Amino acid sequence: KDDLTALQDKEDGNTAFRKGDLDTAIQSFTKALLWCAADDTKAILFCNRAAALQKRHDFKLAIADCTRALGIDPTYVKAWQRRAQCWTALGKAAAAAADMAASIDASARTLSLDILACEPPRSSPERPLRLNPYLQHASCKVQLACDELQGRHIIACEPVHAGEVLVTESALVAFLLPRWTTARCSWCLQDSSNLIPCLDCSQEMYCSLECQSRAQTQYHHIECRSDSLVNLLPTVRLALRLAVSASCATAQTDVEAVVDASETVAGCLCVPTPNIRGCSSDGIFGSDYRAVTSLDHHLDERPPAFGDFVQYAVQAQVAAKIAAGHGVDVTAEEIFVHINRLRTNVYAVTALLNDKITDSVTQEKIALAVYPTCSMLNHSCRPNTILQYGGRSLTIRASEDISTGSAVMNCYGPHAGHMSSQTRREILQEQYFFDCRCTACERPDDAREANLRCPVDSCTGLLTRVSNSQLNCINCSAVYSADKMQSELKLATDFLTRARHELEVSDNVETIDRCIEMLLRARAMRRALLHQNDRQIALVENVLSQAYNRIGMHEKSWSHFFCSLNILEHHFRPSDVEMGYEYTKAAQLCLNCGEPRRQQARHYVERAKVVFSCTLGSGHPVMEELGLLAELC
Numbered sequence: 001k002d003d004l005t006a007l008q009d010k011e012d013g014n015t016a017f018r019k020g021d022l023d024t025a026i027q028s029f030t031k032a033l034l035w036c037a038a039d040d041t042k043a044i045l046f047c048n049r050a051a052a053l054q055k056r057h058d059f060k061l062a063i064a065d066c067t068r069a070l071g072i073d074p075t076y077v078k079a080w081q082r083r084a085q086c087w088t089a090l091g092k093a094a095a096a097a098a099d100m101a102a103s104i105d106a107s108a109r110t111l112s113l114d115i116l117a118c119e120p121p122r123s124s125p126e127r128p129l130r131l132n133p134y135l136q137h138a139s140c141k142v143q144l145a146c147d148e149l150q151g152r153h154i155i156a157c158e159p160v161h162a163g164e165v166l167v168t169e170s171a172l173v174a175f176l177l178p179r180w181t182t183a184r185c186s187w188c189l190q191d192s193s194n195l196i197p198c199l200d201c202s203q204e205m206y207c208s209l210e211c212q213s214r215a216q217t218q219y220h221h222i223e224c225r226s227d228s229l230v231n232l233l234p235t236v237r238l239a240l241r242l243a244v245s246a247s248c249a250t251a252q253t254d255v256e257a258v259v260d261a262s263e264t265v266a267g268c269l270c271v272p273t274p275n276i277r278g279c280s281s282d283g284i285f286g287s288d289y290r291a292v293t294s295l296d297h298h299l300d301e302r303p304p305a306f307g308d309f310v311q312y313a314v315q316a317q318v319a320a321k322i323a324a325g326h327g328v329d330v331t332a333e334e335i336f337v338h339i340n341r342l343r344t345n346v347y348a349v350t351a352l353l354n355d356k357i358t359d360s361v362t363q364e365k366i367a368l369a370v371y372p373t374c375s376m377l378n379h380s381c382r383p384n385t386i387l388q389y390g391g392r393s394l395t396i397r398a399s400e401d402i403s404t405g406s407a408v409m410n411c412y413g414p415h416a417g418h419m420s421s422q423t424r425r426e427i428l429q430e431q432y433f434f435d436c437r438c439t440a441c442e443r444p445d446d447a448r449e450a451n452l453r454c455p456v457d458s459c460t461g462l463l464t465r466v467s468n469s470q471l472n473c474i475n476c477s478a479v480y481s482a483d484k485m486q487s488e489l490k491l492a493t494d495f496l497t498r499a500r501h502e503l504e505v506s507d508n509v510e511t512i513d514r515c516i517e518m519l520l521r522a523r524a525m526r527r528a529l530l531h532q533n534d535r536q537i538a539l540v541e542n543v544l545s546q547a548y549n550r551i552g553m554h555e556k557s558w559s560h561f562f563c564s565l566n567i568l569e570h571h572f573r574p575s576d577v578e579m580g581y582e583y584t585k586a587a588q589l590c591l592n593c594g595e596p597r598r599q600q601a602r603h604y605v606e607r608a609k610v611v612f613s614c615t616l617g618s619g620h621p622v623m624e625e626l627g628l629l630a631e632l633c
Helices: 001-019 022-035 039-055 059-072 078-090 093-104 209-223 225-231 235-250 289-293 306-324 330-343 422-430 482-505 509-529 535-550 554-571 577-591 595-615 621-632
Strands: 141-149 151-156 165-171 173-176 347-354 361-370 385-390 392-400 464-466 472-473 478-481
Touching: 001 022, 001 039, 001 306, 039 059, 039 078, 059 078, 059 151, 078 093, 151 472, 165 478, 173 235, 209 577, 225 509, 235 289, 235 330, 235 361, 306 330, 330 422, 347 385, 361 554, 422 577, 472 482, 482 509, 482 535, 509 535, 535 554, 535 577, 577 595, 577 621, 595 621
Parallel strands: none
Antiparallel strands: 141 151, 165 392, 173 361, 347 361, 385 392, 464 472, 472 478
């Protein structure tokens, strides 16, 4: 803890609050709570954050923070009064009256409401309709299989329809990346504006006392106050949590235990698999520590590079010493093996965030986690499933129909919509140690993936590199300088980067006009040098669309976005979730154009609904947003 740092963050929060920047104020008060040791200052910080939340109309969260402040100091009059105001805003007259009465009696010592009752409910993850008795957290429509070519993998044991949930699994262990400490709960990984800190260290924050207790039970009793942990790699910290969880026999998951295999599951065609590694003698693959120890570590055939090997070994020793200092018997060798298992089996938990400039949805990595059942899925660069994270929970649903006996495939990262087959194969070979032979990699790359084109207007040929400094056109045989073309592309990227930065910090019309000039130059240069369907062109068209939209030139905004949309449709399938977000944005831009494009807006809303109902499910919040958008059409 560091009270000086806490006081500086507190002052930053007060300054932001006075300016009306409520989000920054909330974030600053949260950072201050992370570092604060003094109870009287904590009470003030909770009350200050409650003020910002109240002004933002997040009344339930403000009530929770007022309650936390009163838990520290029951005589804190301002906290009683602020909580009463929030109850009034929610129409809870009796609760408001009780708090106002308590504020008059400065010696009041009892709280009228428990803190946990004030927190917003979490939505439960969607689960398969019929749970598999032999593959924990999976649907009865899939089962574990194994052969010499594919190793362990999951197949459909009966027809699967697009949109069906196939697996819903909570992380056995997880590690929130440090940059998200003041924005997300360290246990459940959910975002929250009123986190509470660990009482004894500045490493973790939680959204509730329940999450704090669960983290403390599983791993944080080892990590708390261990300064040397800060220097450990995220994978090492995750490996330590795995080992500690097993040693303490406290590894917990958030979904129900595996179905008793002796039960009769009506119509279930899946079978036990006792001969497959990681399964019990009854043929059950459980999402537990035994399943983790069955995951490949590749130390025999693919040991890490020497430098990584030494770093892993040294950090494993440090982690084991930390565990030993708390009476937990975990060896450095055990942690080292886990580190190498995580090289190829860890999942990067992601959250969907909006790009302020392009209004596009992007995925940001927020945590690392272990999902034993999901780790059984093999890779495809064009998978037939989609992953959906909800805090610690991972839901996998079919993105297309899957026939009986076909493999259920996940994408390990390199997707055919984002990069060429050569690049994907290189990444997969380096990180996962296999040469990808999926259908997307077996076919020749489309021309759109070979991005440099001949600058001659009358020629549509692509360029191939014949030396480090020379490029030749495959059509007209013209010769070009590789350095000159790369220099031109870098200049275009510089224009785009400068324009995006200025658009992010300013709404001034003159600034936006200047940005549009830079973007048009970048667009012209990229169109002259890159294939017409290159995604770099789509990006500059998208930013241009948003720039024109901000100054009310809606038809121009739509025309540039339409160009971007056409390019993206060459890279993604119509059913891919990426296209769902693009269709939603298309509908919004068409509505901005008014009556002439209202029918187009309805068309794109319907296309987005089809995509999201299949990939995210009918109960996802985005479906409600689309319903509201449809009403405007």
